[in-house]
Each structure stands twice: as structure tokens, then as C-alpha cells.
Amino acid sequence: MAVVVVGLLIAGIAQNLNLTAWILTLAPAMPLMSWAGREYYRQRDTADQLEELMKKAKTFWNQALAGACDDDACLHQSRDFQNAIYLRRATSPLVLPYLYKIKRPMLEDEMNEAASDFLAEYKAREAKIQSVP
Template sequence: MTMNDIAERQNTPHFLRLLRARSEIYRRATHLQLVQVTLTVVVPVVMAIVALFMPAIRPVAAAVSVSLTLIDIGFLDRALKRRLKTAALICERFDCDLLKLPWSKFAAGKPLEPEIIAEADRRWPKGDAKLIDWYPAAVGRAPLHLARIICQRTNLWYDAKLRENYSFLLVAGAVAIVLALVAAGLALNLPFTDFVVTVLVPATPVLSWAVRDAFRQRDAADAQKLARAEAEALWELALAGGCDDSECERRSREFQNSIFQRRTSNPLLLPFVYHWLRSGMEIDMNLGAADFLRQAGIAEVNQS
């Protein structure tokens, strides 16, 4: 039995267009992120390795490492945030239209110009295969006010879980790189001054970027968990009949404000790690949605 049309409408041209535009803006943001990582992590590490065997360039390696850190802070990080804001506005349009929530000028300001969405949609190169069924199709069996809560709660769970796993891998990878540099320096019996200039100074951008991003990811995950707990409390209230459709809509609009703000400020994940982590999580996401429907007494549809 279908109680709302979220599952069907999310795969219609309007919503797929928004998802393509959103994905294209995030794709551009990840390109900038890769430039950021290359300049602040890869280049200093490569220069440190070269400097181990070419002492003459050690002062240059140290100066370049410090300069690249300043470029990252002053330019690259700000440009990345602008792209994240654009992507967040497209996501907000998608959610508001799909979940039938009013647009909040207070939270999101003005919607994006349609030309920005059209241009990003036109340039998305990867088709629609990974955009189909963005939210669990099972939510179509729930009344709209319950389906909306499940979608928002799923959004919060998915994002927090990704960031928890990613933050661990980020720090582990950075520590491994630094330990390898330190081991190489010790193996070559570098004098203390050369060890500092050749190993410790170039390693600083690696650790500073990894630790900074890991803390951001962890903070974002913790914030998502708090919002998810509130969504789950609203779910329990709705099941108990403690809020009618209009009150649940008002509360969901408040959650959407929180989701939007986090989308504009949360750091990106490196794309190859993101695609690796998400593969199994989509199965868990759909199973979780089905479990919430069972809590509401909504039976699964048997498919033969």
C-alpha cells in the first residue's frame, strides 16, 4: 500500500536534474579538495623524500612546505566552502520539494538561480545510475509525516557514519606517512638539524591537515548524532500520536534547518574513500528504514 509518492517522485526528471546538479558541484569541490591535498600533503612528502638524498634542497623543501600551508589557509579552504554552500542549496531544494517542506529564507536565504542548476546538470558526466532511489523506496508505504522523519533521520545517520569511519582512516593514513618519513630519517642517521628540516618540517603540513580534517569530521558526526537523536524522539512522539501532521511538518522543517547548516559547513570526504565506504552502508540504510516501518506497524510488501 502506497501512502505517499516520495519513492516515485524522487526518480522523476525534476529531482534527477537536481541530483545531477548537486553531484556535479560536489565533483568540482572534490577536484579542488584534491588540489588542496596535493599541495599540502603530497608535495611536502615528496620533497621530504627527495631531500633525504639531496641535502642541498632541504631549506627549499622546508620553505615550500610552509608556503603551501599558508596558501591552503588563505585561498583553497575558502574556495572549497563556497562550492559546498552551492551544493547545499541544491540539496535543500531537492529535500524541500520532495518532502513537501516550505523553503526557509531564514535558514537558507534565497534559492539558487536556475541557470546555476541548469549549467551544473548539463555538465554532470556520469549519468543517473547512482542517483536512483536516493531515499529508501520503502518510505512510500508510510504516511507522509512519518516518511519525512525516516528520510531525515536516514540522512543524519548516513552522514555521521561516513564521517566517523573516514576520520579514523584519515588519521591512520597520516600517521603512517609520518612514521615512514621518521624511519627513513633515522635509517640515514641524519644529524638533528637536518632531521628537523628534512623530516619534521615537511611532515607538519601532513599532520596539521589530517588532524584538522579528522577533528572536523568527528565534530560533524557528533553533531549529526545529536540531531538524529532528536529526530528519533520526534518519531516516537509521532507514533504515540503526540503530534498531528502539521506539527510534525513544523518539527521536520526545524530538522531541515539543521541539516542545511551542516551541509554548508561540513568538510568533504576524499572521493575514493567516500565511494569505498558507502557501498555497504546503502544496504544498511535500507534495512534501517524497513525497521522503522515495522515499528510503525507497517508491513513489508512481499515481492514474488
């Protein structure tokens, strides 16, 4: 969005446009700038909601590892998290395809590392429990 505005400003300065010409130059770009602004806020709100969901999931994970919830409660809460994740994915705005292609490998690596960390944490907890007589 800023690139379009700066580009139009530079073009206007280079052509020494008067006020009417400036308006006629910027007017066609307004729908693009409006869409870009809305999309920015939608994506930011979605990211904030996902961060909050991740914090809650990590808290639940720690509670489950500590044995602070029984099997039924943990099962119910994990199902609630799966529902929340599905709802976020179903209602969130799509990421632009070219950005998705660029960021996907990095984000997949990050996800796999986090899953490995969770698994290692679980295995360490299980090994600690089994080593206690």
C-alpha cells in the same frame, strides 16, 4: 598522518640523521600533518553533530508514533529536521573522494535497513491501531 610521521622516523633512523637533518626531513611534512589534524577534528565534530541530530530525530519519531504531537506540530518539527539536515550537509566538510567510494555501499545498505525498520515500525503501529475496535 601517523603513517607519514612513522615513515619519516624510520627513514631518519635508517639514514642515521643528526638533529638538523631531522628538522629538514620533518619540515616539509608539517603542512600535511597540520591539514590531516584539522580535517580529523572537523570530521569528528560533524559526526558528533549528526549523531545528536539522529537522537533527536528518533525521539521525535517515537513521539509521532505515540501521537504525542498534533499534525501541525509534527509537520513543523519534521520541516525543522529537514532544514537541520540540509544545513549540516551544506556546511559540513567533504569526505575524501576515495573514502567516499569505499564506504558508500556499506553506508547505503545501513541507511536502507534503517528506513525499512522505520517503515516496519510504522506499519506495525498502524496495524495495531486498526485492529483495536
